[in-house]
Amino acid sequence: MTAMLNVRDLRAYYGQVQALHGLEFSLHEGSVTTLLGANGAGKTTTLRAICNMVRSTGAIEFDGATLVGRSTENIVRLGIAHVPQGRGTFTTMTVEENLHLGAITRSDKAGVVSDIERMYGHFPVLKARHTQQAGTLSGGEQQMLAVARALMLRPRLMLLDEPSFGLAPLIVRDLFKILGKINREDKVTILVVEQNAQLALEIADKAYVIETGRIVMSGNASEIANNEDVRKSYLGY
Amino acid sequence: MELFVNQVLAGIATGAIYACMALAVVMIYQAIDHLNFAQGEMAMFSTFISWQLMQWGIPYWWAFLLTLALSFVGGIVIERVLFKPLAKAPILTNVAGFIALFAILNSVAGLIWDFTIKQYPTPFGSSPFLGSQLISTHQAGMIGVTVMLLTLLYLFFQYTRVGLAMRAAASVPESARLVGINTSWMIALGWGMAAAIGSIAGILIAPVVFLEPNMMGGVLIYGFAAAVLGGLTSPFGAVIGGFLVGVFENLAGTYIPGVGNELKLPIALALIITVLVVKPAGLFGRPIVKRV
Numbered sequence: 001m002t003a004m005l006n007v008r009d010l011r012a013y014y015g016q017v018q019a020l021h022g023l024e025f026s027l028h029e030g031s032v033t034t035l036l037g038a039n040g041a042g043k044t045t046t047l048r049a050i051c052n053m054v055r056s057t058g059a060i061e062f063d064g065a066t067l068v069g070r071s072t073e074n075i076v077r078l079g080i081a082h083v084p085q086g087r088g089t090f091t092t093m094t095v096e097e098n099l100h101l102g103a104i105t106r107s108d109k110a111g112v113v114s115d116i117e118r119m120y121g122h123f124p125v126l127k128a129r130h131t132q133q134a135g136t137l138s139g140g141e142q143q144m145l146a147v148a149r150a151l152m153l154r155p156r157l158m159l160l161d162e163p164s165f166g167l168a169p170l171i172v173r174d175l176f177k178i179l180g181k182i183n184r185e186d187k188v189t190i191l192v193v194e195q196n197a198q199l200a201l202e203i204a205d206k207a208y209v210i211e212t213g214r215i216v217m218s219g220n221a222s223e224i225a226n227n228e229d230v231r232k233s234y235l236g237y
Numbered sequence: 238m239e240l241f242v243n244q245v246l247a248g249i250a251t252g253a254i255y256a257c258m259a260l261a262v263v264m265i266y267q268a269i270d271h272l273n274f275a276q277g278e279m280a281m282f283s284t285f286i287s288w289q290l291m292q293w294g295i296p297y298w299w300a301f302l303l304t305l306a307l308s309f310v311g312g313i314v315i316e317r318v319l320f321k322p323l324a325k326a327p328i329l330t331n332v333a334g335f336i337a338l339f340a341i342l343n344s345v346a347g348l349i350w351d352f353t354i355k356q357y358p359t360p361f362g363s364s365p366f367l368g369s370q371l372i373s374t375h376q377a378g379m380i381g382v383t384v385m386l387l388t389l390l391y392l393f394f395q396y397t398r399v400g401l402a403m404r405a406a407a408s409v410p411e412s413a414r415l416v417g418i419n420t421s422w423m424i425a426l427g428w429g430m431a432a433a434i435g436s437i438a439g440i441l442i443a444p445v446v447f448l449e450p451n452m453m454g455g456v457l458i459y460g461f462a463a464a465v466l467g468g469l470t471s472p473f474g475a476v477i478g479g480f481l482v483g484v485f486e487n488l489a490g491t492y493i494p495g496v497g498n499e500l501k502l503p504i505a506l507a508l509i510i511t512v513l514v515v516k517p518a519g520l521f522g523r524p525i526v527k528r529v
Contacts, residue, residue: 071414
């Protein structure tokens with residue numbers, strides 16, 4: 001397995017405040033990796049730094065291409081889809097328009113149409129609501145829409161920021177099941193940031209634990225799940 | 238009764254112009270969250286360009302289309318040169334930018350074409366429309382061109398990829414970038430389109446108010462009133478607001494004693510203030526909630 005994304009010495013700043021202090025990690029093609037950590041540890045910042053949505057220095061390589069210094073939209077066009085915290089729904093537009101927007105950089109019309117049908121297959125509730133304004137969807141439905149919108153890019157790498165946030169436990173289970181399926185069937189590499197560590201570790205191959213802007217632990221998801229400290233701090237048993 | 242119908246129809250005709258100006262203002266407001274005080278001067282400048290083209294012997298409709306294209310490019314250039322660098326600047330800096338643009342366009346137009354009032358042709362003539370004394374052919378033409386423009390714009394925003402991308406960039410810029418839309422160019426495109434729409438308004442109203450560097454002053458205030466009435470966040474509202482303001486202006490001038498032609502402008506300003514106090518989001522706008 002080769003590394004698809006390589007992050008070296010990543011530092012990120014909000015104004016004068018440094019949020020990341022030399023992060024190092026890599027993602028393998030086809031894997032699911034999770035980034036665990038407490039509130040404010042720098043998980044969201046890491047995802048935002050990959051897409052150049054926060055001022056950062058260091059080296060980020062995606063398939064040999066350097067990402068630092070590239071504009072967000074150009075990074076996305078390389079095949080990196082980002083499902084942001086809060087879902088980033090285009091609330092005043094219809095569900096179907098949201099899906100079309102996810103594929104706005106693609107020029108294969110027929111492919112886009114068939115992909116929308118595929119998304120309705122993954123998330124039948126979106127089909128039922130396809131003419132509805134996206135802002136009227138429930139939180140869970142909007143999260144599904146956000147994931148579907150990201151997939152419409154036909155990404156090679158998908159970054160997910162707290163997909164379980166604010167959702168009912170049953171919906172969260174469904175969502176993670178679908179994420180696992182997308183990873184296996186569509187060969188999409190996934191980097192997921194999660195507060196719900198238990199769930200994230202279930203679908204992940206690899207995990208990193210991040211504390212105050214530094215990686216403090218890394219390993220296979222099963223090892224991390226069995227680690228005494230992680231269990232106490234993040235799994236609660 | 239005839240006077241009433243006549244005033245309403247005339248109001249719809251000028252309302253069409255206000256609708257165009259309001260739409261141009263709203264398009265830029267949606268893109269960069271600032272009111273373009275120079276929108277009227279941009280339209281005036283475009284109108285002068287079309288006049289110049291006609292002076293050089295180019296037929297009306299060719300001059301019209303050429304002006305549209307030049308205004309579109311000009312709008313993009315103004316955004317790239319003046320307002321893109323101000324994107325992250327405080328609000329007052331932007332206001333200063335708009336005032337500078339206003340002053341520059343106004344004086345340069347005066348310098349090139351001087352301040353004397355000029356006749357401006359109409360391709361529709363000014364005879365009674367369909368033999369009726371209620372409305373002239375030029376007024377009917379104003380309404381017709383505007384309705385056509387609005388239809389085209391609606392189709393563009395609803396059914397084309399670029400239209401969809403522009404709407405996305407205006408409503409949630411961050412998400413738009415995350416689906417790969419170059420939001421910076423969408424803003425420039427919005428400026429270009431606003432400038433072109435404004436130029437249509439200028440060309441259509443010029444036969445009525447005559448051509449001179451200050452011709453759009455009053456028109457823009459009505460345009461602002463229309464945009465505020467309809468809601469600054471709603472292009473549809475801006476258009477409806479334009480027609481409402483046009484009709485309201487005429488009826489107030491005719492039926493409220495003492496208003497006449499002289500006090501029509503204060504009426505527009507009073508309307509702006511009333512809407513801002515009573516219903517700040519306008520008729521069709523959504524209330525803007527900001528986290529602090």
